[in-house]
Amino acid sequence: MSMNVIDEARARRSLPAPALAKAIREAAGVSQSAIARSLGVTRMTVSRWEAGFCRPSPEHLNAYADILRTLDAEARGE
Template sequence: MSSTVSELIRARLRIRRSLPAPHVCRAAREAAGLTQKDVADAVGVTIQAVSYWEAGLRRPRGERFDRYAEAIAALRDAA
């Protein structure tokens, strides 16, 4: 396995471990003054999906997980 592939895998694993609890994601969004629609548009999902994630009823999966984790990390870094 090349070092590039290994680095990519490790980077994705770090993102997956860094998604905070649903209430923390919601707090980060609200602190940034964003609506669920703003986050949904940025991530490429529906408002309902973001609502479910913030309520802890569902968890994003696959590429959506990666995009959502990156969005939440950016919001928390900006605070």
């Protein structure tokens, strides 16, 4: 197994469920558009991730998971 496959598996495990991802974003007061801009995707893509219709591609997975972790930590005052 390559490191990319291992890293991707770890990132997928660390990605919250779609409804929780949406709740984290909303609690932080961040729009889908802002997330999309920071990742270089469309707002509709973020909407689909949050609805559970699809998951982030490997190229966006780590960055999206990092954004959600950061937003969650900030909301909790960490």
